[in-house]
Amino acid sequence: MEAKQQEYGMISAKMTVEFDGKSLTMQQASLILKDTDREKRKTIYNLIQKRRLEDEEKLDNLYDELIILRQKIAKNAGYDNYRDYMFSAMGRFDYKPEDCFDFHNAISKKIVPIITSFEEKRKKRAKLY
Incomplete structure (x- = not known):
């Protein structure tokens, strides 16, 4: 391998x-x-x-x-x-794969919308629409 x-x-x-x-x-x-x-x-x-x-x-x-x-x-x-x-x-003993999935889902729900909003504003300022 x-x-x-x-x-x-x-x-x-x-x-x-x-x-x-x-x-x-x-x-x-x-x-x-x-x-x-x-x-x-x-x-x-x-x-x-x-x-x-x-x-x-x-x-x-x-x-x-x-x-x-x-x-x-x-x-x-x-x-x-x-x-x-x-x-x-x-x-890995302090967290399991399921904990990683939960963390990933939390990022998707809370952080991604914030980043998306920033990106949309940046595109508008750059006149990319």
């Missing part, structure tokens, strides 16, 4: 895009998505998406293989799924 994870990471880490005469890593390119120039943001977004699509099939296949391997590991260790296995492996 480790080899597959490393392969996935290596493919992702090697991704670059050419922008303004420079070769940028995906992390560097993602910073341009915060630029105030809308055309720059649009250009870099399209470059990032195009680059990701080049390795999409390879990454999708690796991801599928990792899911299968993780499920086997969990089953062999006596767990129903990899999530439950990892909770145990990481020594």
Whole structure:
């Protein structure tokens, strides 16, 4: 499994895009998505998406293989799924997966509407409507 994870990471880490005469890593390119120039943001977004699509099939296949391997590991260790296995492996004793679901739902109900409101105001100020 480790080899597959490393392969996935290596493919992702090697991704670059050419922008303004420079070769940028995906992390560097993602910073341009915060630029105030809308055309720059649009250009870099399209470059990032195009680059990701080049390795999409390879990454999708690796991801599928990792899911299968993780499920086997969990089953062999006596767990129903990899999530439950990892909770145990990481020594999680102070909260359970259900607590995480409850927390996630609380964020969805309370925080997401606030963030959405901020985003709507930002879009109006930027005249993106």
